[in-house]
Each structure stands twice: as C-alpha cells, then as structure tokens.
Amino acid sequence: MNAHPRFSLNQATIKHASLAEAIAVTQGAGIQSIGVWREPVADIGLDVATRLIADSGLRVSSMCRGGFFTALEGPERRAALDDNRRAIEETAALAAAGAVGSAAVLVLVAGGLPHGSRDLAGARERVRDALGALEPFAASAGVTLAVEPLHPMFAADRAVVSTLGQAVDLAVEAGPSVGVVVDTYHVWWDPEVIAQIERAGRLGRIASYQVCDWLTPLPADVLLGRGIPGDGHIDFTPLTHAVDDAGYVGDIECEIFNAEIWSRPFTEVAADVSSAFSRVVAAQLDPVG
Amino acid sequence: MNAHPRFSLNQATIKHASLAEAIAVTQGAGIQSIGVWREPVADIGLDVATRLIADSGLRVSSMCRGGFFTALEGPERRAALDDNRRAIEETAALAAAGAVGSAAVLVLVAGGLPHGSRDLAGARERVRDALGALEPFAASAGVTLAVEPLHPMFAADRAVVSTLGQAVDLAVEAGPSVGVVVDTYHVWWDPEVIAQIERAGRLGRIASYQVCDWLTPLPADVLLGRGIPGDGHIDFTPLTHAVDDAGYVGDIECEIFNAEIWSRPFTEVAADVSSAFSRVVAAQLDPVG
Numbered sequence: 001m002n003a004h005p006r007f008s009l010n011q012a013t014i015k016h017a018s019l020a021e022a023i024a025v026t027q028g029a030g031i032q033s034i035g036v037w038r039e040p041v042a043d044i045g046l047d048v049a050t051r052l053i054a055d056s057g058l059r060v061s062s063m064c065r066g067g068f069f070t071a072l073e074g075p076e077r078r079a080a081l082d083d084n085r086r087a088i089e090e091t092a093a094l095a096a097a098g099a100v101g102s103a104a105v106l107v108l109v110a111g112g113l114p115h116g117s118r119d120l121a122g123a124r125e126r127v128r129d130a131l132g133a134l135e136p137f138a139a140s141a142g143v144t145l146a147v148e149p150l151h152p153m154f155a156a157d158r159a160v161v162s163t164l165g166q167a168v169d170l171a172v173e174a175g176p177s178v179g180v181v182v183d184t185y186h187v188w189w190d191p192e193v194i195a196q197i198e199r200a201g202r203l204g205r206i207a208s209y210q211v212c213d214w215l216t217p218l219p220a221d222v223l224l225g226r227g228i229p230g231d232g233h234i235d236f237t238p239l240t241h242a243v244d245d246a247g248y249v250g251d252i253e254c255e256i257f258n259a260e261i262w263s264r265p266f267t268e269v270a271a272d273v274s275s276a277f278s279r280v281v282a283a284q285l286d287p288v289g
Numbered sequence: 290m291n292a293h294p295r296f297s298l299n300q301a302t303i304k305h306a307s308l309a310e311a312i313a314v315t316q317g318a319g320i321q322s323i324g325v326w327r328e329p330v331a332d333i334g335l336d337v338a339t340r341l342i343a344d345s346g347l348r349v350s351s352m353c354r355g356g357f358f359t360a361l362e363g364p365e366r367r368a369a370l371d372d373n374r375r376a377i378e379e380t381a382a383l384a385a386a387g388a389v390g391s392a393a394v395l396v397l398v399a400g401g402l403p404h405g406s407r408d409l410a411g412a413r414e415r416v417r418d419a420l421g422a423l424e425p426f427a428a429s430a431g432v433t434l435a436v437e438p439l440h441p442m443f444a445a446d447r448a449v450v451s452t453l454g455q456a457v458d459l460a461v462e463a464g465p466s467v468g469v470v471v472d473t474y475h476v477w478w479d480p481e482v483i484a485q486i487e488r489a490g491r492l493g494r495i496a497s498y499q500v501c502d503w504l505t506p507l508p509a510d511v512l513l514g515r516g517i518p519g520d521g522h523i524d525f526t527p528l529t530h531a532v533d534d535a536g537y538v539g540d541i542e543c544e545i546f547n548a549e550i551w552s553r554p555f556t557e558v559a560a561d562v563s564s565a566f567s568r569v570v571a572a573q574l575d576p577v578g
Contacts, residue, residue: 118524124480153442155478156522157505166480189444191413191455216446220509233445235407 003031003274004282008061010035010210010255013273014266019049021266023056029270033059033101033251036094038087046090050097060098061251062146062208063091067108069130070123070160077126084108084134092141103250104143105207107181109150112157123160131174139177146207147171148181151189153222163187164196171205179207182243183255185214185226188234194242201246209243210253211236211281219259226256228273229280240284252281292320292563293571297350299324299499299544302562303555308338310555312345318559322348322390322540325383327376335379339386349387350540351435351497352380356397358419359412359449366415373397373423381430392539393432394496396470398439401446412449420463428466435496436460437470440478442511452476453485460494468496471532472544474503474515477523483531490535498532499542500525500570508548515545517562518569529573541570 009031011022019040026034034056041049053060066087071077087106095104110127113120131145138145149167150159161167164180164187171178180200187193200206213232218225229236254273261269298320300311308329315323323345330338342349355376360366376395384393399416402409420434427434436456439448450456453469453476460467469489476482489495502521507514518525543562550558 113522118522120477120524121527151441152478153440153507153511156503162478163480188409189441189451191452214445218442218507218511222442222507222511233402233407235409238410 003029004278005032006250006252006285007031007274007277007282008033008035008059008251008253009270009273010064010253011037011040012064013254013256013261014269015262017266019044020052023052023058025266025270026058027056028267029274031270031274032099033061035062035064035253035255036060037064038090041090041094046093050093053094054097057099059100059251060095060102061253062103062105062107063087063094064255065107065109066145068111070111070126071114072126081130081133084130085137088134088138088141088143088145091143095143101251103207104141105146105179106138106143107146107148107208109148110159110161112154112160120155120160127161128170128173131170131178135175135177139175143177144207145174145178146181147178148183149186151186163190163192164200165192168196168200168203168205172203179205181208181210182206182239183210183212184234184236184239185212188214188239194238197239197242197246201243201248206243206246206248208250208253209248210255211277212254212256224257224259226258228256228261228276229254230276236281237284240281244285252277292318293567294321295539295541295574296320296563296566296571297322297324297348297540297542298559298562299351299353299542300326300329301353302543302545302550303558304551306555308333309341312341312347314555314559315347316345317556318563320559320563321388322350324351324353324542324544325349326353327379330379330383335382339382342383343386346388348389348540349384349391350542351392351394351396352376352383353544354396354398355434357400359400359415360403361415370419370422373419374426377423377427377430377432377434380432390540392497393430394435394468395427395432396435396437396497398437399448399450401443401449409444409449416450417459417462420459420467424464424466428464432466433496434463434467435470436467437472438475440475452479452481453489454481457485457489457492457494461492468494470497470499471495471528472499472501473523473525473528474501477503477528483527486528486531486535490532490537495532495535495537497539497542498537499544500566501543501545513546513548515547517545517550517565518543519565525570526573529570533574541566
C-alpha cells in the first residue's frame with residue numbers, strides 16, 4: 001500500500017540504517033519524504049549525501065539536529081555555535097538537493113543544564129542569545145531554525161526548552177527565520193497545547209509536526225520510551241486538527257526512539273509506521289487538495 | 290541539632306515506619322511537624338491515630354492523600370468521591386488533634402487516564418467536577434483541598450493535573466476551600482512557575498509547600514527518583530523566595546520517594562533531611578518573627 005503523501009520517515013526511527021539504506025527503505029515503502037540526521041550524513045560526507053538525496057527523488061522534511069547551546073561563555077559555547085552554523089549550511093544543501101516541497105528546517109534541541117549548574121533561568125537566557133546570534137545566518141542561508149520543546153522530564157539533562165509556549169516566545173524574539181517543532185510526544189500533556197499550536201500557527205511559526213506516542217510504563221532509559229502512533233496514550237485527533245487548522249501544510253514526520261523498534265528489520269518498521277500514520281494521524285487531516 | 294521550626298517530615302520519606310514510629314522519629318530529630326499519610330493511619334484506626342498525634346505535641350502539616358477521581362461516571366467514580374469524603378473527615382480529625390498551627394490540608398492527586406482511554410481533556414473535566422462536588426463538604430469540615438500538580442511525565446498514569454497554573458485554575462473554579470500544593474520536584478522545570486506561585490499567593494491558594502530534588506538519571510521506576518534537597522538539579526532559592534514572597538507562612542514538608550532512602554534507618558534519614566532542609570531551603574526564608 002502507498003504511504004500518505006505527507007508522511008515522512010524520520011531517520012531516527014530506523015536509527016541503525018545508513019543514509020543509503022534509509023533512502024532505499026523509504027522509497028521501498030512508497031514514502032515520499034525523509035527526515036535526515038546529521039550523523040549518517042557525516043558518515044559519508046555532505047557531497048555524497050546530497051547526491052544520494054538528489055538521485056532519490058525524495059523530499060527532505062527536516063534535518064536533525066542542532067542546538068545544545070546552554071554552555072557558559074567560553075570555548076565550548078563558541079564551538080557549539082560554530083557547529084550550528086555548519087548544520088545550517090548542511091540543511092540548506094540537503095533541502096536544495098531534495099525534491100520540490102523539501103523544507104530547509106534545522107531542528108534544534110536546546111541542551112540541558114551545564115554540568116554542576118542549577119541555573120535554569122540562566123541556561124534559558126543563553127538559548128535565547130544563541131538563537132538571536134544564529135538567526136541572521138539562518139536567514140541568509142534560507143534555513144528555518146526549529147526550536148523543539150522537549151518533555152519537561154528532560155529539562156535537567158537535555159533541553160531547557162520545556163513547553164510549546166516557551167518555544168514560540170523564543171522564536172518570536174529571535175526573528176522570522178526561527179520556528180518551532182510540535183512533537184506530540186513532548187507536548188501532549190500540556191493544558192495549553194491547543195492554544196499554543198493556534199498561536200504558533202497565527203504567528204507563522206510551525207516549522208515541523210512530528211508524531212510519536214507516549215507509552216507506559218516508562219522504560220529504564222526514558223529517552224527510548226516512544227511508541228508508534230496508536231500504541232500509547234496520546235489522542236492524535238485534537239493535536240492533528242489543531243496543527244491542520246493552524247495552517248501547517250508540510251510533511252509530518254514519525255520520529256521514534258525505541259530500542260525494540262530499532263532492533264527490527266528496517267522495511268518492516270517503515271511499513272508499520274507508515275500504516276499507523278495513515279490510520280491514526282492522516283485520517284484527521286483535511287484531504288489534500 | 291534542632292530542626293528548623295517550619296520543617297515538617299512527610300511520612301512518605303520514611304515510608305516503612307508505622308505512625309507511632311514516625312512520630313517518635315520526628316520528635317527525636319527535634320522536628321515540630323509531620324505530614325501524615327492515610328495508609329498508616331488506617332493500619333491503626335483513626336481513633337488511635339488522633340490520640341497518638343494529640344499526645345505527640347507535633348503539628349500536622351497535611352494529610353496525603355485523596356483524589357484519583359478521573360474514572361467515568363459509575364460505581365468506581367462514586368466510590369472515589371465517597372473515599373475523598375472520608376479522607377476529608379480524617380484530615381479534620383487529625384489536624385484538630387495536632388498542636389497549634391496544624392493545617393487541615395488534604396493533598397489531592399488527580400489520577401491518570403482511565404484504562405484504555407485517551408481522552409485527556411475529559412479526564413481533566415472530571416477532576417474539575419469532582420472538586421466542585423467536594424468543595425462544600427470540605428468547607429463545612431474546615432478542610433482545605435490541596436490540588437497537587439504532578440510532573441507531566443505522570444500525566445498518563447497518575448495525575449492529569451500537570452502544571453501549577455492548571456491547579457490554580459481548578460482551585461479558583463472550585464471555590465475558597467480548594468488550594469494547591471507547590472512541590473518543587475513537580476514544578477521546577479516550568480517556565481511559568483514563578484509567575485504562577487505569585488498568582489497562587491495573590492489568590493490565597495498556596496495550601497502546602499513541599500521540597501524534594503530532581504535526580505538524574507531517572508531510575509527505572511520514575512516514581513522513585515526523588516532526592517534530598519541539594520542532591521540534584523533544582524535551585525531552591527528562587528522557588529523558596531517566590532513561595533515566601535507570596536505570603537505562605539505554613540510548614541514546609543520534605544516528601545521523598547526513593548527506594549534507597551527508604552532502606553536506611555529512619556532516624557538517620559530524618560536527621561539528614563532536616564539538616565539538608567536547614568542548609569538548602571530554610572536559608573532562603575525570611576527569619577521567623
């Protein structure tokens with residue numbers, strides 16, 4: 001069966017595939033779009049990666065990921081900003097190589113508290129400052145920086161941006177080339193989520209919509225507790241309607257971190273996730289036009 | 290050394306102690322106040338428990354816990370509301386038996402999604418309705434219902450009240466005998482937390498302040514990842530200043546769910562927690578008097 005035309009397979013869902021393998025799996029499943037990660041691109045080099053993407057006929061829906069800029073002023077922070085500039089250039093190149101409809105969107109994970117620090121407010125200020133510093137560079141490269149709020153359980157060690165409202169505030173302050181990621185796994189619990197999706201849409205800031213389910217009990221490594229849509233506790237109907245009503249018309253990625261799913265054959269995972277997407281998420285979208 | 294006069298030992302921190310043992314440990318550590326749980330009260334019966342409390346000379350700072358009223362209309366929901374009415378009566382009796390300054394405060398944990406349900410908005414409406422139904426009963430018993438927002442990682446399976454702002458909204462809608470618990474572990478990550486503590490104070494709704502630290506990595510059972518203040522990532526200074534400035538003058542509980550701490554001798558835990566409280570939290574309070 002064919003995948004939904006707006007479905008995109010985020011490479012992290014088949015984490016152990018090379019870029020060439022991920023492209024082949026995506027094509028084989030009839031999926032039109034792929035979300036690319038930097039590490040498998042680095043494994044083969046940007047030139048080879050752009051050629052593979054260009055030859056594939058696939059759209060690129062996003063590049064994961066930049067960010068991690070909460071370090072205090074010093075060499076570590078400067079290195080992080082330099083690395084984000086490289087990620088912006090890579091994003092521009094890959095999106096240009098992708099089929100029409102590709103999105104030059106770089107997903108940003110803010111980073112956690114620096115080692116030994118408890119200054120959450122200070123870390124959040126440094127995220128704001130980094131976005132302000134990177135925005136002109138992204139604008140001139142034609143890339144949108146997409147701030148991803150992560151679930152509050154990651155606030156200490158992974159991302160001090162914890163709510164969609166906070167991400168929208170950061171995007172608005174940084175400038176027009178900064179948007180947000182709406183990832184159901186990270187925001188589904190938020191009593192304000194529907195209002196903030198509406199606000200993000202009104203302000204033209206929804207840069208990516210990612211779908212993934214919340215499973216219980218949480219596994220020992222909470223990073224790896226994500227599920228295929230329909231397997232967990234999230235109701236995708238109100239969230240998808242809100243994103244749709246907010247005017248988002250881009251590709252929709254499934255990005256699933258789950259050790260069990262990573263251990264299965266890539267083609268099987270792609271087929272299962274694509275089918276779940278059609279059943280659970282795409283059914284909520286306005287028909288393509 | 291003496292405990293800080295506003296420090297209260299929540300019984301859950303020495304979970305395996307009986308009420309008599311918990312009282313003896315609290316007294317032995319020079320602590321003036323105790324947060325009581327329903328299960329150890331039920332083990333000996335309410336009459337014996339009130340006599341133990343009255344004889345102890347300790348204040349009662351809160352009773353844990355009621356709530357768990359997200360079930361759909363039917364026998365389970367009616368049983369939950371009946372159980373909450375009993376908990377309100379027990380809270381009134383124990384607070385009346387406690388020393389001057391005891392607080393007739395019943396902590397409420399909302400409950401998670403009913404089995405097989407993904408209707409988060411509906412579950413939240415049932416919490417609102419239950420609070421509305423219980424408020425007059427609590428008012429006539431002289432008891433304050435304290436809605437505790439739990440960390441969003443518990444939204445599916447334990448508490449659909451996920452932020453302090455949401456808890457304050459629920460309290461305001463339910464009536465004057467409903468307040469909120471500010472527990473650092475559950476709210477520290479929230480970009481809105483300081484503003485919501487101020488708002489809760491302005492509206493006279495802070496019914497309890499509980500302190501406990503956020504440790505990483507999270508343990509396999511995330512319920513048990515709580516730490517003694519100072520051992521984790523939370524900065525208690527801005528939170529404690531905000532609660533203090535908001536006009537909260539009641540006892541401050543340490544409530545720590547942690548299997549390692551539960552396995553240690555009660556007296557050692559009480560001394561360690563009391564000392565950590567003096568060092569990390571009490572230093573931020575305006576001096577008494």
